[in-house]
Amino acid sequence: MKKKVAFTINDEHMELEIxxxxxxxxxxxxxxxxxxTKEGCGLGACGACTVLIEDSPALSxxxxxxxxxxxxxxxxxxxxxxxxxxxxxLSFVEHGAIQCGFCTPGMIMSAxxxxxxxxxxxxxxxxxxxxxNLCRCTGYKKIIDAVESISxx
Amino acid sequence: MLRLPKADYYAPLSLSExxxxxxxxxxxxKVLGGGTDLLVACKLRNVTPTxxxxxxxxxxxxGIHFHEGEYLKIGAMTSLHDLIVDSSISDHYPALSxxxxxxxxxxxxxxxxxxxxxxLNTRCIYYNQSETWRKSRDVCFKMGGNVCHVxxxxxxxxxxxxxxxxxxxxxxxxxxxLVNNTEERLVSVSRLYTGDGKxxxxxxxxxxxxxxxxxxxxxxxxxxYLKYREREAIDFPMVGVAVRMDTSxxxxxxxxxxxxxxxxxxxxxxxxxxxxxxxxxxxxDLIQEVAVEAEKRAHPVANTPGSTPAYRRKLSGILxxxxxxxxxxGLGML
Ligand SMILES: Cc1cc2nc3c(=O)[nH]c(=O)nc-3n(C[C@H](O)[C@H](O)[C@H](O)COP(=O)(O)OP(=O)(O)OC[C@H]3O[C@@H](n4cnc5c(N)ncnc54)[C@H](O)[C@@H]3O)c2cc1C
Ligand code: SF4
Ligand code: FES
Ligand code: FES
Numbered sequence: 001m002k003k004k005v006a007f008t009i010n011d012e013h014m015e016l017e018i019x020x021x022x023x024x025x026x027x028x029x030x031x032x033x034x035x036x037t038k039e040g041c042g043l044g045a046c047g048a049c050t051v052l053i054e055d056s057p058a059l060s061x062x063x064x065x066x067x068x069x070x071x072x073x074x075x076x077x078x079x080x081x082x083x084x085x086x087x088x089x090l091s092f093v094e095h096g097a098i099q100c101g102f103c104t105p106g107m108i109m110s111a112x113x114x115x116x117x118x119x120x121x122x123x124x125x126x127x128x129x130x131x132x133n134l135c136r137c138t139g140y141k142k143i144i145d146a147v148e149s150i151s152x153x
Numbered sequence: 154m155l156r157l158p159k160a161d162y163y164a165p166l167s168l169s170e171x172x173x174x175x176x177x178x179x180x181x182x183k184v185l186g187g188g189t190d191l192l193v194a195c196k197l198r199n200v201t202p203t204x205x206x207x208x209x210x211x212x213x214x215x216g217i218h219f220h221e222g223e224y225l226k227i228g229a230m231t232s233l234h235d236l237i238v239d240s241s242i243s244d245h246y247p248a249l250s251x252x253x254x255x256x257x258x259x260x261x262x263x264x265x266x267x268x269x270x271x272x273l274n275t276r277c278i279y280y281n282q283s284e285t286w287r288k289s290r291d292v293c294f295k296m297g298g299n300v301c302h303v304x305x306x307x308x309x310x311x312x313x314x315x316x317x318x319x320x321x322x323x324x325x326x327x328x329x330x331l332v333n334n335t336e337e338r339l340v341s342v343s344r345l346y347t348g349d350g351k352x353x354x355x356x357x358x359x360x361x362x363x364x365x366x367x368x369x370x371x372x373x374x375x376x377x378y379l380k381y382r383e384r385e386a387i388d389f390p391m392v393g394v395a396v397r398m399d400t401s402x403x404x405x406x407x408x409x410x411x412x413x414x415x416x417x418x419x420x421x422x423x424x425x426x427x428x429x430x431x432x433x434x435x436x437x438d439l440i441q442e443v444a445v446e447a448e449k450r451a452h453p454v455a456n457t458p459g460s461t462p463a464y465r466r467k468l469s470g471i472l473x474x475x476x477x478x479x480x481x482x483g484l485g486m487l
Binding site: 001003019020021022023025026029030039041042043044045047050056057058059061062063064066067069110128129131132 | 154205257
């Protein structure tokens with residue numbers, strides 16, 4: 001059954017009619033063409049689908065789209081300001097923290113949530129914050145370095 | 154894309170409305186807390202509700218408050234993250250905030266609720282699999298069939314209960330308020346579980362958990378929750394143990410509860426802890442005796458990834474030993 005829902009995605013207010021069993025991930029990728037957010041496992045175990053709901057990290061593969069009624073959602077597409085990369089994105093590029101890139105959007109959103117709450121996290125806190133995001137390529141070190149470098153400066 | 158089965162959705166604004174919907178629709182409805190267990194089960198077609206009843210818009214189900222010095226009230230829809238960061242919990246009921254911090258991953262802690270953790274379904278490597286995977290074997294008891302692939306001659310399902318906050322809540326003598334369309338009642342958390350793998354919860358049809366109540370904190374109490382899992386960052390427990398101890402001014406143990414997690418179809422209390430320790434000053438030898446009893450109480454079967462039953466039994470003793478030492482030390486008793 002379709003239901004009406006309003007929410008804000010990357011500062012843009014929207015009203016959509018959505019099938020009640022659709023996940024936020026399906027709506028982002030398939031209805032809104034925001035394909036930056038990835039599906040890895042679809043089962044809550046990899047973090048590739050991480051977005052921010054009201055600044056907290058959430059798995060869009062396990063969130064019903066109707067559950068985010070009147071909430072603000074941020075995805076990787078919302079980070080750039082004009083042509084400028086967000087400092088976290090830039091830091092990932094500069095540190096070579098991206099290989100295949102599949103985990104990157106989720107990883108960056110988890111890091112963004114952490115830095116929003118704690119602009120100067122310790123290395124241990126960075127590791128904890130991204131511990132729900134799997135990366136099969138980088139070995140994590142460069143990702144942690146990338147987040148650490150902007151938390152110091 | 155892994156998709157959910159078609160289901161209708163309703164998000165009532167009040168508890169009473171939620172209860173009447175539940176009473177009317179019975180078994181076709183599933184209650185949606187944070188969805189981190191239920192929606193996975195829906196995607197895997199372990200359950201196919203026709204109707205999801207979301208509790209997320211009911212504001213009376215959220216939050217942590219002391220109630221006139223009588224008890225600490227935690228709304229069922231309070232997130233695990235809030236249990237970790239709220240100082241009234243981390244200061245007075247450390248086992249609970251430690252357990253919440255050991256559930257899944259950061260994202261799951263923000264999304265998952267304490268009510269959902271209490272009602273977590275039991276798990277098994279033959280059950281938590283896709284429909285296609287399961288089709289390669291006979292349908293087991295948990296899915297409505299007549300065999301068990303873990304205990305081949307078994308007459309029932311042995312799926313394991315592993316909700317991490319539950320042993321902590323039992324050790325802390327927590328109660329839950331159950332509400333349905335006609336009544337509300339307070340029940341000890343330990344009485345919520347049937348010990349049956351297939352139907353692990355002793356809820357009546359139409360029951361919702363609305364809140365959790367913890368007895369008022371005392372200065373002479375300490376508690377902890379320890380958990381061992383394959384991957385530190387994400388996995389369900391191989392074994393968990395919650396310990397709570399109370400002490401008198403002269404270092405005598407006046408109360409003790411030890412509750413194991415993930416070694417049976419429900420949380421497993423070790424009653425010998427009380428018998429062996431209460432009325433005495435804890436010693437390393439006494440703690441070792443309790444650890445041996447914990448190992449005997451554990452009945453793990455081969456349904457958990459990454460470990461054998463023998464390993465988990467042994468681990469039950471080791472973690473109990475560690476947790477008791479930690480708590481007794483913290484109270485200055487050792
Ligand atoms: C990758 C992964 C790892 C995980 N690791 C762990 C772990 O290590 N430890 C652990 O304990 N859990 C783990 N979980 C499971 C889950 O995230 C948590 O148990 C969480 O607390 C469940 O809460 P929820 O609100 O999301 O539950 P939901 O999925 O919303 O609900 C779970 C069940 O409880 C029922 N329910 C929910 N709220 C109520 C209520 N108020 N009254 C009555 N019934 C209710 C639902 O109908 C459903 O049957 C993991 C999950 C995933 C996907
Ligand atoms: S313990 Fe046996 S019956 Fe229960 S889910 Fe596993 S295989 Fe199925
Ligand atoms: S796709 Fe959501 S956690 Fe893997
Ligand atoms: S860069 Fe390939 S998974 Fe992380």
